[in-house]
Amino acid sequence: MATRLSDVAARAGVSVKTVSNVINDYPHITARTRAKVEAAIAALDYTPNVSARSLRKGRSDFIALAIPEMGSPYFAELGAEISRAAKRRGITVLIDQTEGEAAAERFVLDGMRGQLIDGIIFSPLATAPAKLTSIAIGKPLVLLGERPAGGQFDRVALDSVRAAYDATTHLVSLGRTRIAAIGVGGTSTGAVRRKGYRKALKEAGLPHDPALELAGSGYHRADGAAAMRELLALPKPPDAVFCFNDLMALGALRTLADAGLSVPEDVAVAGFDDIEDGRFHSPSLTTISPDKEWLADNAVALLLDRITGDDNSAHRDLTVPYTLQIRESTAG
Amino acid sequence: MATRLSDVAARAGVSVKTVSNVINDYPHITARTRAKVEAAIAALDYTPNVSARSLRKGRSDFIALAIPEMGSPYFAELGAEISRAAKRRGITVLIDQTEGEAAAERFVLDGMRGQLIDGIIFSPLATAPAKLTSIAIGKPLVLLGERPAGGQFDRVALDSVRAAYDATTHLVSLGRTRIAAIGVGGTSTGAVRRKGYRKALKEAGLPHDPALELAGSGYHRADGAAAMRELLALPKPPDAVFCFNDLMALGALRTLADAGLSVPEDVAVAGFDDIEDGRFHSPSLTTISPDKEWLADNAVALLLDRITGDDNSAHRDLTVPYTLQIRESTAG
Known part of the structure; x- marks a missing residue:
């Protein structure tokens, strides 16, 4: 049972109101009363509840x-x-x-x-x-x-546009020409990172192929795995994939392993987030690492x-x- | 700016005290006053703060x-x-x-x-x-x-003893005879799961080799990877490893991949927890899956x-x- 204000009052031999006044640091309390109450608080290991305390000091920490x-x-x-x-x-x-x-x-x-x-x-x-x-x-x-x-x-x-641009440009620098993107859906993360991805392709003079852009809407491993299966079923599958988060990239890697394809030889894969999982995975995952x-x-x-x-x-x-x-x- | 009690009072044309009485469901308030206050609360979308409310109803949800x-x-x-x-x-x-x-x-x-x-x-x-x-x-x-x-x-x-027993018995059933355990340290999880591991070895008539029991104290991927390196450096390395959580098992799998060993052919690996990571990993991870x-x-x-x-x-x-x-x- 938690110690109550009334327990402190009983032990100090004062009223509950007086204990409350001491805790709330009100003036007009004698040093002797204060000492008695503080001794009782210490002896009973009493902690004023945070609602009462935060109402007083205006901060809860x-x-x-x-x-x-x-x-x-x-x-x-x-x-x-x-x-x-x-x-x-x-x-x-x-x-x-x-x-x-x-x-x-x-x-x-x-x-x-x-x-x-x-x-x-x-x-x-x-x-x-x-x-x-x-x-x-x-x-x-x-x-x-x-x-x-x-x-x-x-x-x-x-700066997600710039980061997505950097990841895509890295894939371009490997000589890859059919670079897919997984996670382009939505109005937030997907839209912003797609901007960087498209910018990098454009600067590299690579054609924009809508078939290589997949929504991967849930941003989970299963979404990346499913999107990768769609990409592999294309008449011309990609030779690189930029996944807009690491989880989807790890799902994509699982699909590639199941298909017997080599990473990065057949398909290079990059992610975004630098979660620990990707660092220990085989192959370990290239990714954008925010600090x-x-x-x-x-x-x-x-x-x-x-x-x-x-x-x-x-x-x-x-x-x-x-x-x-x-x-x-x-x-x- | 959040709506205050005083805003409600001003709009309803009553005192702050009256608004408070309505919120706190005090008796002796006329229906007319209550209706005025409630209309003002609705119009201003006022939410009483939770400290005040929880002090009253005794629950915060x-x-x-x-x-x-x-x-x-x-x-x-x-x-x-x-x-x-x-x-x-x-x-x-x-x-x-x-x-x-x-x-x-x-x-x-x-x-x-x-x-x-x-x-x-x-x-x-x-x-x-x-x-x-x-x-x-x-x-x-x-x-x-x-x-x-x-x-x-x-x-x-x-029932961690029984679960650890089951996982170890599964490794025994594959014909493995040098089954290591990673994560045996500490007085809690490690000690309990070690009990089940040892019980399974004993029942299978397999000798208990202390060199095959490693602490893996942090239960992280890096701990599993390091413990697996130690095991591979033994004069007689294990042919199976039971890691007391999936994270360590994933670290151990990384070490095995680096060493060019095949899983499960050279070393079979089992974990504990059934985290999503292990389900998507290649190879996917055998594990104890709590509901x-x-x-x-x-x-x-x-x-x-x-x-x-x-x-x-x-x-x-x-x-x-x-x-x-x-x-x-x-x-x-």
């Missing part, structure tokens, strides 16, 4: 991280990094899985959590950041992801600056550094 | 899930399932990554979160469940994991029964069903 999907290794790894970055600053992160549903995302944003959460790091899927004005958030918010925040919020994101620690650290720092009010500047848009990690799936 | 590591696919997949199981019941799960540190685990347990969280699903790493009496938790708690709760808490767990959906659903149901007070029975210990999934890494 908890922040929320809302991500679409915890089972996705990219978000799991990012969540772990953000949790670590916050812990270094004495802040606890509570993670909420929205499954990319508009209702759940709105629930995070509409301030239902009241006093509990000092601010939110939000990776939206269903909610367009441009529509966020209409929602009364009432808390500091840092956005992650592809879509611009329109100057309303701080945002930390990769997740940098991302986490800056997202948390940005949010805390807003929470403490140390930062009243215009909203900032930070660009996450990345590298292209060339591994066995493209360099044989 | 949030539960916490404390797991050691979000970046580990097993916990990520389990967290996603628990989040889904709770959502089906109108409950939001907030996930806290303890990194298996005693201080963080204690922080979850000691009720710091006060009114916010109705209960906790806790997968301990540093904290021995037997020591939990000493901590004033003051909230319903459901334990996950290997170690018995000593009748103090509800627990949902696999994660069952686990999640029962852990949430058990916790909610305690929270609502519908269940005042003795604490229960539920055993999670599992299957042995035989895949390419053992069946060539």
Whole structure:
């Protein structure tokens, strides 16, 4: 049973109101009373509950991280990094899985959590950041992801067009001429990365073949595996594939193995995210590697600056550094 | 800006106190006043903050899930399932990554979160469940994991001894005689699964070779890869390896690929957890597959029964069903 205010009062021989006054640091309490109450608090190992405390000090030292999907290794790894970055600053992160549903995302944003959460790091899927004005958030918010925040919020994101351009250009540099893309669907990640992919093909003077662009809509291993099967069934299959995330690339690699094809000899494969899975896979996966620690650290720092009010500047848009990690799936 | 109580009061033409009384369902409010306030709340889309609300109704409809590591696919997949199981019941799960540190685990347990969280699903790493009496938790708690709760808490767990026995017996049935184990360290998972592994060897009449038991202490891919390198350096390397989780098995598979060895012909490999990664890997990974959906659903149901007070029975210990999934890494 948790210790209650009344237990402390009984032990100190004072009223509950007096204990409350001591905890809340009210003036007009004698040193002797304060000492008695503090001794009782220490003896009983009493912890004031956070609702009462946060109502008083106006901060809970908890922040929320809302991500679409915890089972996705990219978000799991990012969540772990953000949790670590916050812990270094004495802040606890509570993670909420929205499954990319508009209702759940709105629930995070509409301030239902009241006093509990000092601010939110939000990776939206269903909610367009441009529509966020209409929602009364009432808390500091840092956005992650592809879509611009329109100057309303701080945002930390990769330059995904440039990264997709770099990955595609790497495949071009290997002499590949039929370079497919998996994951081009949707209005967010897919659309942005497709832009970089097409730009690279255009600059290389390679023709744009719509048959080589597949939606891969779920961004899971099974989507990549299915898309790769479609590509292999084409009259002229591709000699390279750029998957818009590592999970789909790992699914595509499984399909290629099943088909008895060699990677990278027959088909070179590149991914995006640099999840641990791809580093240990055989063949290991060439990928765009965002600096997740940098991302986490800056997202948390940005949010805390807003929470403490140390930062009243215009909203900032930070660009996450990345590298292209060339591994066995493209360099044989 | 979030709508405040005072905005509602102004619009309804009543005092803040009256609005508060309506929200808190106090008696002695005329129907006319109530209607005015409710109309103002609807017009302004006002949401009372959760601290105030949960102080009143005594429940927040949030539960916490404390797991050691979000970046580990097993916990990520389990967290996603628990989040889904709770959502089906109108409950939001907030996930806290303890990194298996005693201080963080204690922080979850000691009720710091006060009114916010109705209960906790806790997968301990540093904290021995037997020591939990000493901590004033003051909230319903459901334990996950290997170690018995000593009748103090509800627990949902696999029969890990039996599952490890089954996996090892499967390797024996393939005619393997030098079966190694990776992950035997520690007092929890490692010790429990080692018991099943040794029991299977003993029953099969196979000698127990301490050189074939490696700690693999971190349970990550890198630990499995390093342990496999040690095993291959032995004068008599193993012809089968049972890794106590899939991540280590995937690391071991990478080492075997680097060494030019065939799986399962030269070395058969089995894991534990059935993470998605192992299903798509080539070779796909033979593993113990706990029914994660069952686990999640029962852990949430058990916790909610305690929270609502519908269940005042003795604490229960539920055993999670599992299957042995035989895949390419053992069946060539």
